[in-house]
Amino acid sequence: MAILQIGTAPEAGTGALEGSFRLFMRLVAVSCLVAGLQYWGRLIGYSDGGMSRFDLLPNYWQFASSALAVLLPVAAVGLWMQVSWGPVIWVVAAGSEIIMHKGFPLWYGERPVLVIAHVVVISVYVGFRLALFIKRRQDAKVVRTDSL
Secondary structure (H helix, E strand, O other): OOOOOOOOOOOOOOOHHHHHHHHHHHHHHHHHHHHHHHHHHHHOOOOHHHOOOHHHOOHHHHHHHHHHHHHHHHHHHHHHHOOOHHHHHHHHHHHHHHHHHHHOHHHHOOOHHHHHHHHHHHHHHHHHHHHHHHHHHHHHHOOOHHHO
16 A cells, blocks of 8 residues: 555545534533542532532432433543544433433522533534534535546
């Protein structure tokens, strides 16, 4: 196989849009890791003066906190590695927090800033995916001189 082949397509993911998407996903991964560590800190009694320790929480908070303490770091790893399951786990975790704080505010409290942040980040993700889909579709339609 030749090192340089004339007429080959550029490597996928080398454009500005792909680079921006990759950076966005890594920033979301870091935020998921931080949020997951915050949940772990609460559960083991490290933060909140030990008031949010697992054994002191009501059952509904025990379930939600332990699930998010696992889901968020796993989502962070998947988003950082850019594997297909990363965004799925992330949307499940973000959707869970949205449902917790919008659907059950008497149990979990209202956190409108968190809910808005999740909605904005999910919207940006969908926008990136649509832009990448359109770009890849246009790139596939481009007639190249080597394809004639």
